[in-house]
Amino acid sequence: MPEATRRLEARLSELAGAPVELERPSDPAHGDYATNVALQVAPASGKGPRELAEELAAAATGMAEVERAEVAGPGFVNLWLAPSWFEEALGEMLEAGADYGCGWAVPHERVQVEMVSANPTGPLTVASARNGAIGDSVARLLAFAGHQVEREYYYNDSGAQVERFRASVDAIRGGEEPPEDGYRGEYVAELAREESDPVATMLKQIEATLERFRIHFDSWALQSELETRLPEFLPKLDTYEKDGALWARSSAYGDDEDRVLIRSPEQGGAPTYRAADVAYLVDKLERGFDRAIYVLGADHHGTRKWYGAIARMLGYDPERIEVLIYQLVHLTSGGRQAKMSKRRGDVVFLDDFMDEVGVDAARWYLANRGPDQTIEIDVDLAAERSEKNPVYYVQYAHARIAGILRNAGGAASNSLLQGRAPEPEERGLVKRLAEFPGIAAEATERRGPQGVPNYAIRVADDFHRFYHHHRVLESDAQAFRLGLCRATQSVIARCLDLVGVDAPERM
């Protein structure tokens, strides 16, 4: 929020005796900013809301940033901003440049975001892609907010699934069919033709796919390695034996049920995945992360409370553990639906999806929707490289601005109106850009990136409208409009970057 707005809010808050949050009304007839504070405070003050609103409006009229103030409806105060507000706000953005809206978080934390973490038993699917798109965008938002962020991939290289996978490859190598509960598909046959360890090959392939998807991992954690540290942690847990197995009494610490840590002898006596979870959680926290975020698909939501429970059991502050759940993804093409399951032939792999729609559209469509929504992506629309596709609409605004700036050569850009009143399209655009820090902060705190791309569409709307109505170069307002272009370009580039989409100079 611009400093000028903060000043306004502070002074109005003092007058009203309650915190004022200026909001942007949807109807332009209601001014540039509005506040409902009179409605909220009136019951306690003994005055009528209209009367209070009148007092606030009268006081606001005298403020330098305010051109005009009105009372409307049951007691809203509507404000129209003075030219000086637009100059100051744009000036702030230009001064901040690419850093506009960053670094607001206090205190800065060390945060680990663990994401994707798919078993290395097959290529990544679109379901894992949503995990990555959300996790990576949240990581980017956290870093933008000022936190120190590390991305980690945790892979299971020692459980029953991996053994089944290896057995399937070995079977084909021996000229047999994979076992009934094994893995099939083209990629299994391909791995069987190579000599290398299929798990290692899969991991390499997964990393390459993720790099292509623009997710870079700082570290990779192995389940087998963490399991070796179990003897260190098991005695610290609240456990009991039942039916020959060792159980964690997690239900006493907020989990829905108790979980088996060590299988009974009849089941092989090996540690479960849950046991490795314990070692991993301690490992994360002991490595010094203030916060550890797990990104899990809805099919794992049953274990959501487990992580907090073991933190509590081991005496750590459970607030340091966060579990982000996202719902499933369906793809449609020509009205038909593809279901994703790694063991069947009709899966949609992330690489195929990127081939089909491009990396930009893939990232866009997977970050575009709230994590709580089960989403359906129309592959045909996502693949369309045209005006129908919002991702290109936004990129086009960026490229258009790049074109103007190229044509401008080194012409001066600033935030000075030189006594001119800003045009409606200029007002709209500056106000829109002023929303950006709030949008980024809200997306970060909600751990949901979807607000960013949706906001970027609004910025592109406002820019295209401004562009259509006003000339930038060789106009009387050239320097101001070039400044506006620069600020817009930088906000669009940042929005796209936060969801892992490129901002092209030309299209």
Next chain:
RNA sequence: GCGCCUGUAGCUCAGGGGAUAGAGCGACGGCCUUCUAAGCCGUUGGUCGGAGGUUCGAAUCCUCCCAGGCGCACCA
């Protein structure tokens, strides 16, 4: 049966207490000798699943009901 998520325009979805509920796609109609028409402008289209409740004010918060998705392993 229990738990989590969801139900908003024909379709896919924004919307996390405010004024007349928005966008994209779809459908229909205008605008290119001017910095990129991947653009702009307009029309069409909604009992916000239902019923109660809280509030000056509810798509938004609470309760119940209905419908759908996902879980409820000594798989992960």
